[in-house]
Every structure is written in C-alpha cells, then in structure tokens.
Amino acid sequence: xxxxxxxxxxxxxxxxxxxxxxxxxxxxxxxxxxxxxxxxxxxxxxxxxxxxxxxxxxxxxxxxxxxxxxxxxxxxxxxxxxxxxxxxxxxxxxxxxxxxxxxxxxxxxxxxxxxxxxxxxxxxxxxxxxxxxxx
Numbered sequence: 088x089x090x091x092x093x094x095x096x097x098x099x100x101x102x103x104x105x106x107x108x109x110x111x112x113x114x115x116x117x118x119x120x121x122x123x124x125x126x127x128x129x130x131x132x133x134x135x136x137x138x139x140x141x142x143x144x145x146x147x148x149x150x151x152x153x154x155x156x157x158x159x160x161x162x163x164x165x166x167x168x169x170x171x172x173x174x175x176x177x178x179x180x181x182x183x184x185x186x187x188x189x190x191x192x193x194x195x196x197x198x199x200x201x202x203x204x205x206x207x208x209x210x211x212x213x214x215x216x217x218x219x220x221x222x
Contacts, residue, residue, distance in 0.1 A: 148188060149178055151212065153203045155192040175210035187212035 152160040159171045166174050179187065189207060191200045207215060 147185075149182070149185070149212070150188045150190055150218065151175065151203075151207050152189075153191040153195055153200065155194045157199075159203075172206060172210040175207060175212055179211040183211070183213060186214045186216045188216045188218045190218040 148162075150160075150162050154160070157168075159166050159168055161171075161174060161178055175187075179185075187207065189204060189212075191203060195203075204215065
C-alpha cells in the first residue's frame with residue numbers, strides 16, 4: 088500500500104471549491120435583491136372606448152348561394168337564373184378586389200357546383216371564397 092505524506096515537493100492540484108461557493112452565493116443574493124428593484128413598467132396608451140355604432144361586418148359581404156333545388160341567391164335575395172349573371176355584375180361593380188363568398192348545399196352534385204363557380208367568375212366575382220358549413 089502506498090501512501091504519500093505532506094513532505095513531497097510536488098504541487099497539489101486539488102480544487103478548493105469553498106471560495107467558488109462563497110462567490111456564487113454572494114452573486115445569488117445580489118441578484119435576488121436587485122431583480123425586484125429593476126422591474127420597470129412601461130406606460131401604454133389605450134384607445135378610448137367607442138361610444139358610436141359599430142359597423143356590421145356582414146352588411147358589406149357578398150354571399151352567392153346555390154340551394155339543393157337549384158335556387159340562386161345573392162345574400163338573402165333570391166335571383167332568377169336568367170338574370171343572375173347580370174345581377175352579380177351589378178353587385179360586384181366597384182368591388183372587384185373584394186372576396187365574394189360562395190355557398191352551395193351539400194346535396195348539390197359537383198358538376199352543378201363547378202358550373203355555378205364558373206358562372207359567378209364570368210359574371211364578375213373573380214375573387215371567390217368558399218363557405219363550408221360542415222365537412
């Protein structure tokens with residue numbers, strides 16, 4: 088069994104962690120005291136509450152609808168199939184960039200829905216969005 092005594096002329100390379108723990112604890116205490124002091128709130132301005140009438144978002148939207156029995160609607164107004172393209176053109180005049188929403192009954196065959204989409208597109212509703220009630 089070999090054992091060294093303190094008489095050796097070599098340098099000991101053991102790490103003394105006591106000063107490290109002291110420094111870390113002091114830093115911890117400093118941060119614990121300083122952080123609540125440094126909390127600064129930012130002033131913010133909130134817009135005043137509007138007392139006027141809020142605009143209805145649905146009044147400006149255009150919904151083109153095809154029902155299961157083949158009836159055509161622009162919003163809630165029923166339109167005859169012969170005058171539908173002309174009426175869509177009138178409604179979309181000046182609103183070419185606005186989205187017109189397209190809604191069709193789930194029982195309408197795909198070919199009729201696509202013909203309705205083509206009719207709406209050629210009538211002037213070039214920006215179409217599809218309304219889906221249920222998948």
